[in-house]
Every structure is written in structure tokens, then in C-alpha cells.
Amino acid sequence: MATRSTIMDTNSFRAEHADALDAETRKLTDKRSQLLGESYRLFYRNPVHLVRGVGQYLWDAAGDKYLDVYNNVASIGHCHPAVIAAVHEQMSQLNTHTRYLHERILDYTADLLTTVPDDINKAMYMCTGSEANDLAIRIAKAYSGGTGIIVSQEAYHGTSELTSGAHQHWAAANQSPPSLVWCRPPIATALTHPI
Numbered sequence: 001m002a003t004r005s006t007i008m009d010t011n012s013f014r015a016e017h018a019d020a021l022d023a024e025t026r027k028l029t030d031k032r033s034q035l036l037g038e039s040y041r042l043f044y045r046n047p048v049h050l051v052r053g054v055g056q057y058l059w060d061a062a063g064d065k066y067l068d069v070y071n072n073v074a075s076i077g078h079c080h081p082a083v084i085a086a087v088h089e090q091m092s093q094l095n096t097h098t099r100y101l102h103e104r105i106l107d108y109t110a111d112l113l114t115t116v117p118d119d120i121n122k123a124m125y126m127c128t129g130s131e132a133n134d135l136a137i138r139i140a141k142a143y144s145g146g147t148g149i150i151v152s153q154e155a156y157h158g159t160s161e162l163t164s165g166a167h168q169h170w171a172a173a174n175q176s177p178p179s180l181v182w183c184r185p186p187i188a189t190a191l192t193h194p195i
């Protein structure tokens with residue numbers, strides 16, 4: 001049974017909404033629950049079936065166009081031609097992990113480091129946001145020697161054991177669990193007052 005979460009379950013589709021869906025959407029939601037793990041969320045009471053994206057726009061299967069102000073995956077817009085070309089070129093050539101020598105990761109890193117303050121002079125690459133947050137916590141712990149973490153309430157940090165907050169496991173393994181301190185995000189405070 002998936003754990004209920006404010007950030008992930010607000011506005012999410014639930015099985016009791018299924019009867020109100022059109023046949024095509026219902027087919028997809030049924031197939032999803034048959035094939036995907038229970039803790040995957042699906043947004044909206046009437047789920048959106050997206051089929052295409054260009055720049056800041058998305059289109060659903062019925063041809064309706066949306067301005068994408070929410071999905072956070074495509075950082076420079078959907079289907080950017082330069083990204084498509086670079087990914088295509090690399091995937092046609094070589095797809096390995098980082099334990100071999102290659103110029104491209106070095107050239108890319110040198111470029112990337114010109115965009116950040118001088119005292120950030122090294123990079124490490126992760127595949128997902130969960131891993132990036134996990135690594136950030138590990139680096140902060142190694143650097144500071146501390147274990148405390150300040151976490152914004154209502155924020156989503158990822159799916160790894162650490163980022164999803166399953167720190168009891170650490171205690172069970174006789175390691176110190178991190179002390180978590182929850183803070184209210186500024187926007188939640190602002191929204192308690194009428195705009």
C-alpha cells in the first residue's frame with residue numbers, strides 16, 4: 001500500500017475516480033495499475049495523456065495544447081533540437097559509465113564550470129534528482145561532520161531511501177539516523193494570508 005503524501009497526493013488520480021473516465025483514458029489507467037508499482041502517482045482526477053512537447057508547450061492525445069509551467073524534467077524546453085542532436089550523436093557512438101577515459105565528459109565539465117562561481121571547481125554527475133539530493137547530503141555530512149538535515153515541509157526530494165525519508169533503516173543498521181528538522185516553506189506561510 002502506497003504511503004499517502006501531501007505533496008504527491010494532492011490533486012492525484014485515485015481508483016474511485018476511474019468510473020468517470022472516457023474509455024481510452026480508462027484503458028490506460030487500468031493498464032498502468034496493472035503494470036506499474038503502486039507508489040507511482042498519476043496527476044489529476046481526469047489524468048492528462050500527453051503525446052508531444054515542443055519548447056514550453058505540450059499536446060495531449062486529443063490535440064489540446066498546454067503551456068507547461070509545471071513539469072520539471074525538460075530544463076531547456078521540450079524536444080530542443082540541440083539536445084536531440086547531441087543525445088542522438090552520443091547514443092549512436094558510445095554509451096558507457098564514467099569509469100573509462102573520454103574527452104566529452106571533460107569538455108562538458110570545463111564548459112559547465114565556467115557558469116558557476118570560481119570556488120566550485122569540480123563536478124559529479126548523477127542520473128536523477130534523487131541521486132543528486134542524496135549525494136548533496138553525503139557531501140554536506142562529510143564536509144561538516146554533522147548529521148542534521150533541515151527539510152522543507154511539503155517538498156518532494158526523491159525516491160531513494162534517504163530522500164524519501166526512510167531513515168529508520170539507518171538506525172536499524174546501527175548507524176546514527178540523521179536528525180531531521182522540518183521547516184515551513186515561505187510560500188505556505190504567505191498563502192495563509194489572502195492575496
Ligand SMILES: Cc1ncc(COP(=O)(O)O)c(C=O)c1O
Pocket residue numbers: 072127128129130131133156157158159
Ligand atoms: C524538487 C524535486 N526534487 C527531487 C526530485 C527527484 O528527482 P528524480 O525523479 O529525478 O529522482 C524531483 C522530481 O520530480 C523534484 O521535483
